[in-house]
Each structure stands twice: as C-alpha cells, then as structure tokens.
Amino acid sequence: MLAVWVDQLLGFASGALSAIRQQEHYPDFMTWVRAEGADAFNGDVATAQALAPILWSQTPLERLDFASEPLATPGRNEPCWCDSGRKFKQCCYRVDFPTDIPEQMMWMLSLREWKGATLKAALESQQAPAQALLEAGLIAAESGQTGRSMQILESLFDGSDWSRLPEQAEPAFEILLDIYQERGFTRKRADLLDDVMERGPLFLRGVALERLCLMHLDNDDLDSARAAFVKAQQALPDSPTLAYIEAMLLLHEGHEAEAKERANFWYRRLVRQGELDEEQLEFLAALAENPGATLADQLLSAEEDMATPLVSLQALLAALPIAPKLTIEQDADSGRLHYTTTAREETLFAAWHEQFQVMVDEEVALGFRDDPWVNAIDWMSELCAHPEWLDAPQVVQDLTLALTSRFGSLPWMAPGLLEPLALRLSRWLEQARAAGDGSLCWDDADNAMLLRTGLALVVGMERGARQHSRELAEELLAIDPEDSLGLRELVLDQLLRDDRNEEALALTEEPQKDDGSLELGLLMGRTLALYRLENHDAAEAALADVIAHNRYALELLCAENPRPSMPHADGQVDPGSRAEAWQYRTLMRDQWRTTPGALAWLADHR
Numbered sequence: 024m025l026a027v028w029v030d031q032l033l034g035f036a037s038g039a040l041s042a043i044r045q046q047e048h049y050p051d052f053m054t055w056v057r058a059e060g061a062d063a064f065n066g067d068v069a070t071a072q073a074l075a076p077i078l079w080s081q082t083p084l085e086r087l088d089f090a091s092e093p094l095a096t097p098g099r100n101e102p103c104w105c106d107s108g109r110k111f112k113q114c115c116y117r118v119d120f121p122t123d124i125p126e127q128m129m130w131m132l133s134l135r136e137w138k139g140a141t142l143k144a145a146l147e148s149q150q151a152p153a154q155a156l157l158e159a160g161l162i163a164a165e166s167g168q169t170g171r172s173m174q175i176l177e178s179l180f181d182g183s184d185w186s187r188l189p190e191q192a193e194p195a196f197e198i199l200l201d202i203y204q205e206r207g208f209t210r211k212r213a214d215l216l217d218d219v220m221e222r223g224p225l226f227l228r229g230v231a232l233e234r235l236c237l238m239h240l241d242n243d244d245l246d247s248a249r250a251a252f253v254k255a256q257q258a259l260p261d262s263p264t265l266a267y268i269e270a271m272l273l274l275h276e277g278h279e280a281e282a283k284e285r286a287n288f289w290y291r292r293l294v295r296q297g298e299l300d301e302e303q304l305e306f307l308a309a310l311a312e313n314p315g316a317t318l319a320d321q322l323l324s325a326e327e328d329m330a331t332p333l334v335s336l337q338a339l340l341a342a343l344p345i346a347p348k349l350t351i352e353q354d355a356d357s358g359r360l361h362y363t364t365t366a367r368e369e370t371l372f373a374a375w376h377e378q379f380q381v382m383v384d385e386e387v388a389l390g391f392r393d394d395p396w397v398n399a400i401d402w403m404s405e406l407c408a409h410p411e412w413l414d415a416p417q418v419v420q421d422l423t424l425a426l427t428s429r430f431g432s433l434p435w436m437a438p439g440l441l442e443p444l445a446l447r448l449s450r451w452l453e454q455a456r457a458a459g460d461g462s463l464c465w466d467d468a469d470n471a472m473l474l475r476t477g478l479a480l481v482v483g484m485e486r487g488a489r490q491h492s493r494e495l496a497e498e499l500l501a502i503d504p505e506d507s508l509g510l511r512e513l514v515l516d517q518l519l520r521d522d523r524n525e526e527a528l529a530l531t532e533e534p535q536k537d538d539g540s541l542e543l544g545l546l547m548g549r550t551l552a553l554y555r556l557e558n559h560d561a562a563e564a565a566l567a568d569v570i571a572h573n574r575y576a577l578e579l580l581c582a583e584n585p586r587p588s589m590p591h592a593d594g595q596v597d598p599g600s601r602a603e604a605w606q607y608r609t610l611m612r613d614q615w616r617t618t619p620g621a622l623a624w625l626a627d628h629r
Contacts, residue, residue, distance in 0.1 A: 073118035130155035229259030353459030427483035437487030
C-alpha cells in the first residue's frame with residue numbers, strides 16, 4: 024500500500040507542478056485540483072484538496088524569483104485553506120496521509136523540469152533546498168544527464184554554507200568528482216577538493232582526502248599521496264576505506280610485506296569495533312591475507328564486461344609455453360645484432376591485427392595511434408582462442424603496450440599480466456646474446472619491436488614486480504649499451520629504493536649518452552647515493568652539478584606543497600626546466616624524505 028501511495032503522490036505532485044506553472048496563482052491551481060487532481064487518487068477529492076495547499080506552499084515561483092508563496096496553516100475553526108468554504112477542522116484537517124510530505128518535493132521536481140537559462144537562474148537564486156539539489160543531481164546522473172547533474176551538484180557544493188549539506192551528500196560529492204574527471208575539468212576537481220579539505224564538513228573531508236590520495240597515486244606522486252593519506256587518517260581514523268588506500272600506497276612504494284602487516288592491523292582493529300557488514304569484513308580479511316591478489320581481483324571484477332576476458336587472458340599468460348626461436352643474426356660488417364621477422368610471424372601478426380586494429384605510434388616511445396581498449400573484449404577473446412599469435416614479437420609488443428597503458432600504474436596487476444610476457448622477452452634476449460656479442464640497436468632491422476616491448480615491461484613492472492623490472496632493465500642495458508631506451512635512470516631509482524647505494528653509485532659512473540634528457544635524475548641519484556654512504560664531500564660536489572644543471576631542483580624537493588609544473592603536451596620536459604625538477608620530485612621525493620637528514624641537508628645548500 025505504501026508503494027501505491029508514493030506513486031500516487033509523485034503523480035499528483037507532477038501534475039500539480041504543471042498546473043501551477045500555467046498561471047502561478049493559487050485560485051487557478053485549486054480549480055485544477057478539483058477538476059483533475061483527484062484522478063491521481065482514484066477520484067478522492069478530499070486527499071487532493073488536502074495535499075494541494077502543502078505542495079503550493081513549497082513550490083518555487085518564477086514570478087517571485089524562485090521564492091515560494093507559503094500559506095499560513097489555518098486554525099481549527101478558521102476557513103480551510105483549500106477554499107472549500109468549510110472550517111479547517113471539518114475539511115482538510117481530517118485527512119491523514121500515509122507518510123510525511125517531503126519539504127523539498129516541488130523544488131526537486133522543478134529542478135528536473137527546468138532547462139537552460141531558467142535552470143541557471145533558479146540555481147543562482149540559492150533558494151533551492153540542499154536535499155532537493157542532492158536528489159535532482161543524483162537522478163540526473165543516474166539517467167546519464169551528466170551536464171545537468173554537474174550543474175545542479177555544483178550548486179550543492181558551492182561552499183556558501185557547508186552546514187546545510189545532508190550527510191547523504193557523500194555519493195553526490197563522489198559523482199561530481201567523477202564527472203569532473205571524465206570531462207577533463209582537472210582544475211575544478213582540484214579546487215573542490217581543496218575547498219572541502221579547508222572548510223567542508225568532516226564526513227566529506229575524509230572522502231576528499233581519500234580521493235586526493237588516489238589522484239596522487241594515479242600521477243605516480245608517492246610523496247604527495249603519503250601526505251594525503253596521513254591527513255585522511257586524522258580526519259576519519261576508523262574509515263575502512265583507509266585500509267584499502269594504505270595497502271595500495273604501500274604496494275606503490277614497493278613495501279609488500281608492510282602492506283600485508285598493515286592490512287592485518289586494520290582487519291583486527293575494525294573487527295573489534297564491530298561496525299562492518301559481512302562483505303566489508305570478507306574484503307578486509309582477503310586484503311590481510313594477500314593485498315596484491317585481492318586488489319587485482321577487485322579491479323578485475325570492477326571491469327564489468329571485460330572481467331571475463333581479462334581473467335581468461337591471465338590464465339592464458341600463466342600457461343604460455345616456452346618462447347619459440349627467433350631469427351637473430353650478427354651483421355658481418357658492423358658486428359651488431361639484427362632481429363628480422365619471419366613469414367610465419369608476419370602471418371600471425373596479420374591475423375591478430377584484424378582483431379586488434381590499432382597501430383603502434385612509432386613517433387613516441389610507448390603509445391598507439393588510437394585507443395586499443397575500445398574493442399578490447401574482441402581482441403582479448405580472440406587472443407585466448409589463438410595463443411599461437413604470441414609467438415610473434417610484434418603481437419607481444421602490441422599486447423604489452425596495451426596492458427601497460429591501462430594497468431602499468433597498478434602494482435598488483437604486474438604479476439598476472441606483465442611478468443609472463445617479461446619471461447617470454449627474456450628468452451628472446453637470451454637468443455640475441457647467443458647470436459653474438461654485438462649490440463641490439465633500436466634502428467637496426469626489426470629490433471625496435473623487442474626493445475619497445477622491453478621498455479613497456481620495465482615501466483609496467485616497476486611498482487608491482489620491482490626486482491623483475493630491474494633485472495629486465497639490466498638485461499636490456501647489457502645488450503643495448505647505448506641505452507636507447509633511457510633505462511639507466513630507472514634502474515638507478517630502483518637501486519636507491521632498495522637501498523643498494525653502492526651499486527647505484529657505480530651505475531652513475533658508467534659512460535652514458537650525453538643527450539641531457541635524463542641528466543637530472545642521474546645527478547640527483549648520484550648525490551643521494553653519496554649522501555647515504557656518508558661521503559659528504561663528494562655529495563656536495565655532486566650537488567653543485569645538480570644546481571648547475573637545474574636551478575629549480577632543490578627548491579621543489581624541499582618545498583612541502585609547491586605549485587605543479589606540467590610537461591609538454593607530448594609528455595616531454597626540457598633539461599634544466601622547472602617541469603624537469605617537478606617530474607623528479609614526483610618520482611623520488613619520498614626517497615629523500617625517508618632518508619634521515621637528507622631534506623634538511625638539501626635545504627642548507629639551497
């Protein structure tokens with residue numbers, strides 16, 4: 024019966040709103056109520072008449088700049104406000120409704136109806152109740168009207184009066200952040216997060232800090248992510264989401280054992296509090312058992328339509344047979360190694376490409392000309408049906424680049440998706456080394472397919488399979504001493520993260536290409552290694568080289584919240600620029616921060 028009443032109430036309210044909009048005068052509205060309104064209640068005129076004054080009193084009127092024209096509730100012996108001519112106690116007072124009438128109903132329905140300039144003016148009037156904005160914004164989002172939803176929710180979270188926000192506003196806040204991200208409004212998203220963190224209610228501040236932490240992880244800015252997580256702990260110390268966030272953060276930082284220990288801590292703590300439902304407890308228990316596998320399973324299940332093909336792809340990669348032999352020969356004149364595709368490999372690639380349909384962009388190190396994930400279900404399914412396609416290095420190259428582009432920033436995805444492909448590539452590199460002592464250079468024959476695959480795997484495994492990533496990078500450096508892939512800095516960073524400072528220092532002393540593109544990372548890495556080894560005179564000399572190369576480096580490393588400096592549109596940064604210094608800070612500041620006294624030492628030399 025209650026569901027029937029709710030449907031009748033909504034039907035009557037929608038009809039009442041249309042009738043009010045005709046003239047926006049109460050007598051005209053009541054004429055409609057007596058003539059047509061009772062139809063919503065199967066002819067019950069008394070219910071329609073009793074409800075009409077309540078709805079009229081909360082309806083925003085355009086002629087009053089969206090203010091309402093509320094009626095005073097009559098006394099028992101006064102004329103009824105429905106204009107029936109009878110006393111209130113003998114008329115509408117006698118009608119009982121099955122539920123309370125929501126105070127924001129007519130505003131919510133109006134926000135669903137208005138468009139363009141009228142909607143804009145209504146929102147700018149700031150007359151709309153927060154609950155009406157919340158409900159209308161959620162309804163618009165659920166119906167796919169993201170532009171309308173964004174417009175309405177922006178009025179809800181405009182910061183004018185945070186105290187009016189209902190506590191149910193949390194999902195609307197996350198929806199608005201998601202819309203900003205989908206539409207590329209990064210500045211709006213950052214401003215909203217900053218505003219909420221500075222002045223917003225506590226229940227939103229915790230969500231904002233969690234979102235900020237995830238945003239920094241997406242940008243590979245581990246130091247800022249750690250700072251956001253610490254603030255999130257202070258704002259919402261008992262939020263189960265923090266267990267999930269900390270596990271991700273620790274895995275990004277390469278601390279797998281600590282991630283498991285902390286997940287265990289969160290599980291024990293939240294179980295004692297007894298406020299979680301069964302599903303949350305199961306997730307936390309799985310997280311405590313194996314953080315990486317749990318996060319990987321969660322991601323795969325969240326991929327909706329792609330979940331099944333991704334799981335099948337994981338199973339295929341886990342069962343890959345040993346890599347076949349390639350045609351790799353040593354050039355008689357130059358002594359360099361040449362890999363050349365065979366007719367069979369080209370046939371396999373042609374069959375694969377019919378499904379994959381996207382070509383590698385050879386103008387950039389890692390990228391495609393189009394998005395390979397548009398038809399990912401098709402090509403993953405076909406690849407699982409034809410595993411022999413992976414005998415062709417060009418197919419492995421395409422698959423590796425595609426997986427790295429989507430999952431390379433997620434450490435927990437590397438073991439299942441990227442490590443099996445790295446084993447295959449290592450087998451091929453062994454074959455290349457067996458062919459001779461020469462270099463496998465990028466510009467020779469079809470070598471770029473192997474080297475590009477190697478670069479994608481090293482980058483993709485850097486967080487989730489660090490040791491394997493470094494070993495593969497070292498294999499590639501050994502067979503490509505010119506470092507055409509720019510791997511020296513990446514290996515250096517990994518050695519420093521593993522506290523292998525003497526090896527890191529030795530790497531910086533090896534001859535290298537003098538193109539300037541990686542110089543800051545190598546100079547800073549050398550400085551950090553020397554500082555950790557307590558060779559302070561040499562460290563100061565290395566630091567002087569840093570300052571000579573990039574005058575922004577120390578300033579950005581020492582600052583707590585510096586202004587970001589973005590690279591060029593193609594992702595490149597100029598040597599000596601502020602963007603180069605910002606890029607280094609993003610990648611390695613956490614190592615300076617966690618090295619005792621290192622940041623203070625840098626500050627003294629600014």
